[in-house]
Structure formats: structure tokens, C-alpha cells
Amino acid sequence: MNVTDLRTPLGEEVLSLRAGDRVTLSGLVYTARDEAHLMMEERGIPFDPKGAVIYHCGPIIIDEKVVAAGPTTSARMNNLSGFLLDQGVRALIGKGGMGETVNGQLRGRGVYLAFTGGCAALAASSMKCKGICYEELGMAEAVWILEFDRVPLVVGIDSEGNDLFRTVNRKAKLQFESLFT
Amino acid sequence: MYQTGIDQALVQKLVQATKNAIMQAQIYLPPDVKWAISHALERETSPVAKGELKNILDNVSRAEELGLPICQDTGVPVIYITLPPEVPYCQALFDAIREGVRIATKEVPLRPNVVDPISRENTNDNTGVGMPFIHVRPDSQLTITVLPKGAGAENMSRIAMLLPSEKAAIPKFVTETMLIAGGRPCPPVILGVGIGGTFDQVASLAKEALLLPVDTMDPFEQDLCDTVNKLGIGPMGLGGDTTALAVKVKHAFCHTASLPVAVNVQCWASRRATVVVPL
Numbered sequence: 001m002n003v004t005d006l007r008t009p010l011g012e013e014v015l016s017l018r019a020g021d022r023v024t025l026s027g028l029v030y031t032a033r034d035e036a037h038l039m040m041e042e043r044g045i046p047f048d049p050k051g052a053v054i055y056h057c058g059p060i061i062i063d064e065k066v067v068a069a070g071p072t073t074s075a076r077m078n079n080l081s082g083f084l085l086d087q088g089v090r091a092l093i094g095k096g097g098m099g100e101t102v103n104g105q106l107r108g109r110g111v112y113l114a115f116t117g118g119c120a121a122l123a124a125s126s127m128k129c130k131g132i133c134y135e136e137l138g139m140a141e142a143v144w145i146l147e148f149d150r151v152p153l154v155v156g157i158d159s160e161g162n163d164l165f166r167t168v169n170r171k172a173k174l175q176f177e178s179l180f181t
Numbered sequence: 182m183y184q185t186g187i188d189q190a191l192v193q194k195l196v197q198a199t200k201n202a203i204m205q206a207q208i209y210l211p212p213d214v215k216w217a218i219s220h221a222l223e224r225e226t227s228p229v230a231k232g233e234l235k236n237i238l239d240n241v242s243r244a245e246e247l248g249l250p251i252c253q254d255t256g257v258p259v260i261y262i263t264l265p266p267e268v269p270y271c272q273a274l275f276d277a278i279r280e281g282v283r284i285a286t287k288e289v290p291l292r293p294n295v296v297d298p299i300s301r302e303n304t305n306d307n308t309g310v311g312m313p314f315i316h317v318r319p320d321s322q323l324t325i326t327v328l329p330k331g332a333g334a335e336n337m338s339r340i341a342m343l344l345p346s347e348k349a350a351i352p353k354f355v356t357e358t359m360l361i362a363g364g365r366p367c368p369p370v371i372l373g374v375g376i377g378g379t380f381d382q383v384a385s386l387a388k389e390a391l392l393l394p395v396d397t398m399d400p401f402e403q404d405l406c407d408t409v410n411k412l413g414i415g416p417m418g419l420g421g422d423t424t425a426l427a428v429k430v431k432h433a434f435c436h437t438a439s440l441p442v443a444v445n446v447q448c449w450a451s452r453r454a455t456v457v458v459p460l
Contacts, residue, residue: 020419022232060253060292067290068253073333073365095417096364116236117333117367117417118252118450121244152236154229154419164229168420169363172412176360179411180353 005150009051010090014111017155019162023113024150028130029093031057033072035141037080039134046133046143049087055115056094057123058140064129068120069146071095074112078102085109097156097165104161112157114164126151187268191460192277195325198456199281200288202327203258206454207250207289210241213396214371214451217426221369230421234369237416237449252450255291256329258282258313259388263320267460270317278315278325279308294332316385326455328391334366334448340384343440351376351442352408358444359409359425364418367448369426371395372409375443378433386431387445392453395427402428416449426451 004017008027017023030047032040032054040046056077059069074094081092082105090110092098095117106112115123131145157163215238222234244251260278264270283306285291293305295312307313339358343350355374362370375386398406405428415421426449435441 020229022229058253060290068250068292070253095367097418114417114419116233116240118254118331118448119236119240120253121247121249121251122236122240124249125243125247152232154232156419164420165364165418168414168418171420172360172363172414175412176356179356179408 008053009048010053011051014090015108015159017111017158019155019158019164021155023153023155025053025093025113025148025153026150027148029053029055029146029148031055031059031142031144031146033058033141034076034080035137036134036143037077039137040143041080041083045084045087047145049084049089052089053091053093054084054089055146056092059144061129061139061144066124066127066129066146069123069127070118070120071115074098081105093153097163103157103163106157106159107161108159111155111159113153114156115151115153123151186271186273191268192273194458195274195277196281196284198325198458199260199278199327200285202325202454202456203282203285203291203329204289205456206327206329206452207255207291208244208248209454210251210450211453213394214426215241217395218369218449221423221426225422227415227421229419230415230423233416233419233421234423250289250291251452252331253292254331254333255289255294256331256452257294258307259328259330260313260315261326261328261392262315262317263322263324264317265321265323265460266319268323275315278313282307282313323458323460324455325458326392326453328388328453331448331450334370334446337362337366337446338387338444340380340441340443342380343442345438345440347440352405354442355405355428355444356408356412358446359414360412362446363414366446367417367450368414369416369423369449371426371447371451372405372428373445373447374405374428374430375441375445376430376432377435378441379435379439380441382433383441383443384445386433387443390429390431391445391447391451393429393431395429395451398427398429402430405430
């Protein structure tokens with residue numbers, strides 16, 4: 001299976017990606033969890049959002065060294081992501097997929113990328129800390145600027161609305177019904 | 182003669198053993214779990230699922246090489262100790278284990294995860310009222326076993342008080358637990374299943390089942406595992422043949438009018454370690 005190598009800032013190349021495609025991502029990425037989304041919406045995005053990538057992650061970073069930086073559950077940001085995509089963000093990274101609202105907001109604009117849950121050490125060894133914004137939010141909630149080096153990801157939701165998580169859940173439900181009726 | 186405590190040298194040995202067991206569990210995935218993931222990768226047919234399993238194995242190797250925790254959710258410490266006849270059951274044992282957890286939190290390091298359930302105030306040392314939960318049973322040696330339990334999978338666990346006539350509903354309840362969980366508990370999972378006992382006992386059985394090796398299953402466990410895998414949820418909910426690495430079952434006798442069943446969901450990072458404490 002082909003693996004597409006992506007580098008930030010992202011452009012229209014993300015529009016040709018399809019759910020289930022495997023990619024690697026290199027370049028600058030910005031972490032954001034619940035608090036960072038609220039702060040950025042209120043006080044502004046502290047980086048150029050055009051072609052930017054948001055990573056749903058609350059890392060452990062000690063003395064500017066990434067100790068652990070696996071993905072957090074993206075669904076918590078289901079209703080917080082629209083303003084980022086409106087301002088040009090091209091990709092969201094996290095685990096577990098996102099809801100119908102984000103699916104609609106990604107149409108013709110960007111993709112959701114899934115990073116393997118729990119892979120903190122893999123993340124730590126392929127990401128470097130390049131800075132911090134909104135430091136007052138604390139280690140887990142601040143916006144960290146990370147430099148990715150070929151981080152392996154899967155396209156979970158593409159720009160045409162195809163959603164791997166939704167497809168898998170629907171199939172599982174049908175399978176369960178056929179097993180136990 | 183009636184003993185009221187243990188000597189200071191043994192207290193210190195238990196503190197160190199607790200810290201060492203936690204450190205080992207956080208950094209080194211047990212060989213049987215690694216085998217189960219590698220074995221799943223050999224059989225997996227979905228390219229996306231293969232990629233996820235490779236990432237997991239890569240992560241496990243890097244954690245070992247770098248001496249880092251496998252996952253950033255270092256969980257809450259669930260503790261099992263065995264006591265030989267010459268070690269008295271006393272408060273000093275519990276205090277020593279709590280101290281070991283505090284030291285491990287600084288030295289591994291662990292994420293401070295333990296909070297007051299209502300105020301959500303964090304103690305920052307992974308201990309608190311009733312935490313860690315320490316299970317004690319008699320044996321020939323003094324041992325400490327730690328099972329760090331992350332929240333993503335723990336939150337998907339379920340319990341049911343079935344009717345004695347509903348024996349056939351056990352596989353449905355187990356499979357339904359995984360259907361509801363989907364990708365949220367970071368599959369491929371290990372399901373610990375408790376059957377029998379009482380309401381509280383069955384949950385303990387389900388968790389103790391997670392201490393059993395996952396490289397063998399009896400026919401009942403294998404059948405449950407195959408059924409769960411038919412859901413096709415796959416690693417991280419992205420689809421595939423590998424939803425569960427193993428299902429492990431523990432039984433206890435129960436009331437003639439009861440059939441308690443519990444499913445404790447464990448993510449792929451099934452971390453556990455046992456240290457023997459020399460007397």
C-alpha cells in the first residue's frame with residue numbers, strides 16, 4: 001500500500017487523500033485540547049492558520065524535551081473546530097474520529113488524520129519541541145509547537161465526507177445484530 | 182507471640198519493590214502481550230490495521246530503548262500483594278506501598294492522574310483516599326504485582342446481574358460491551374471477564390483475569406474472542422480482524438438465584454509486573 005509523504009504547511013494536496021490512506025507528516029504542527037480551542041477562539045490563533053495542522057494532544061514536555069506525546073480523544077473538540085477550518089487549517093490529528101459537524105466542516109477543505117492511541121514513545125522519538133503559546137494554560141492544555149519527523153498517520157475522514165470510523169461502526173452494529181438475533 | 186508490625190528494613194524493601202514493579206510495568210510490555218500483538222499482525226488482512234499494529238510494536242520497542250513510559254496515560258496503580266505466613270497483615274504494608282507509588286510518580290515519571298472524585302482536586306502523587314486499591318491474599322512468598330490501569334479502556338467496562346437462566350446471554354453481553362466501546366478503549370483490547378460471585382466480587386474477578394497470560398485461551402475464552410473479533414472494529418476503531426487480542430475469564434461460585442457477569446476492558450498497553458520481595 002502506498003504511503004503519501006506530507007509536509008506542512010499543507011495545501012490542496014490534502015483534497016486528493018481518501019479515508020483509509022496512510023500518510024506520513026513532517027513539519028510544524030500545533031497541539032490544542034479543549035482549553036486551547038476556547039482561548040484561540042476568544043483571543044486569536046497565535047500562528048498562521050493557512051495550511052496549518054492541529055494535533056489533539058496534551059504532551060509531557062520537560063526542559064523543552066518531548067517525553068510523551070500520544071493523541072487524545074478528538075470527539076471532545078467536535079464543536080470547537082469550525083473556526084480553525086474557516087481560517088485555513090487543513091488537517092486535524094487525534095484519535096477516535098470526530099462527529100458529523102466536523103465532517104461537514106472538512107468538506108472541500110481538509111482531512112482528519114488518526115494517530116495510533118497510546119503510542120507515546122513513538123511520538124516522543126519523532127517530535128521535537130519548537131516553542132509554546134498560551135503557556136498560562138499549563139502543560140497539558142497549552143499550544144505547543146512541535147516539529148514532526150515522518151509521523152505515521154491514517155486518513156480517518158477525507159474532504160469528501162468519507163469517514164472510516166463511521167463505516168466501521170455501522171458494519172460492527174450490523175454484524176452484532178446478525179450474531180445475536 | 183502476636184506481631185503488630187514489620188521491621189523497618191522490610192518496609193524499605195517493599196517501598197523499593199513497589200517502585201520497581203511500577204517502573205517495569207510502565208516501560209516494558211510483558212512478553213506474552215508482545216507475542217499476542219505480533220501474532221495478530223501476522224494474521225491481520227487489513228492494510229490499515231497492519232499499519233496500526235506496526236506502530237504499536239514500534240512504540241513498544243522505542244519505550245524499551247528510551248526507558249520511557251509506553252503510553253502517556255500511566256493510569257492508576259492497581260496493586261496485588263501476597264503474604265507468606267511470617268509477614269503480618271498490618272498498616273505498615275499499606276503505607277510502604279503508598280510511599281512506593283509516590284516515589285514512582287517522580288522517578289518514572291508518571292502522569293499525576295489521581296483526583297478527588299467530586300472536587301477533581303489532584304493530589305499530584307497518584308495516591309488518595311482508597312487509592313491505590315490493594316488486594317491481599319496468602320501465599321508462600323511476599324510479592325507485589327502492579328496493574329497500571331488507563332482510563333480510556335477502564336471507562337468502557339460493564340457489569341450485569343443476569344438471571345440464572347440467561348447463561349447463553351454471556352457472549353452477547355461481552356460482545357455488546359465491545360460494540361458500545363468501539364475505537365474508544367484503544368483496541369486491540371484484552372477483555373477480562375468475571376463470572377459468578379457477588380456484585381462487587383465479579384468486578385474484581387474481571388480485573389484479576391487481566392493478570393492471566395494472554396498467549397493461551399481455553400475453548401470458552403477462544404470462542405468469546407472469535408465472536409468479538411467478528412465485529413471488525415479493528416485497531417483504534419479503524420477496521421480490521423484484530424479487535425481483541427484475548428479474552429480471559431475467572432469464575433467464582435455464586436448464589437443459586439444470581440448470575441453476575443463483568444467485563445473489564447484493557448487497552449493493548451496491558452501493563453503488569455510482579456516483583457518478589459526477599460525477606
